[in-house]
Amino acid sequence: MSEKMYEAIYKVAKTSESDSIVLWMDKVEIKGTLLDCEDNKCIKDIITLQNATVKCMKHYDDETKEKHLKWLNISACHIKAFTFKCCMED
Numbered sequence: 001m002s003e004k005m006y007e008a009i010y011k012v013a014k015t016s017e018s019d020s021i022v023l024w025m026d027k028v029e030i031k032g033t034l035l036d037c038e039d040n041k042c043i044k045d046i047i048t049l050q051n052a053t054v055k056c057m058k059h060y061d062d063e064t065k066e067k068h069l070k071w072l073n074i075s076a077c078h079i080k081a082f083t084f085k086c087c088m089e090d
Contacts, residue, residue, distance in 0.1 A: 006045045006076035010037055012084065020085035021049070025078045027057040031085075032072060047074045 013019065013034055023030045032049030035042060042048060052072040056065045 003045055003076070005079050005082075006047065009034070009047060009076070009079075009082055010042075012082075016084040018085045022083050022085065023047070023049075023074065023079050024081045025074075026080065029055045030072065030074070043073075045076045047076055047079065048072070049074070 009021070013021075019034050019036070021032065021034045030049065030052055032052035035048035035050060049072045050070065052069045054067045054069065054072070056067075058065070
């Protein structure tokens with residue numbers, strides 16, 4: 001499953017107007033800039049984001065914790081859904 005998600009993200013990225021991506025994993029939302037794989041910088045099944053913002057929803061209340069990271073590597077098998085920023089409505 002992770003290989004299909006990895007391939008789907010980079011396939012859609014080629015046609016997207018933006019490299020800013022939003023990923024969802026269970027109770028986590030991650031936004032960041034998708035690393036370009038054109039230069040063979042990517043590792044198979046690992047999604048690498050620059051300037052990432054991670055929002056975690058606690059289970060027992062509606063409080064959200066947010067963390068900012070310069071780089072973040074995510075195993076594609078944990079990603080439930082994704083979209084690019086240009087496709088989102090505010």
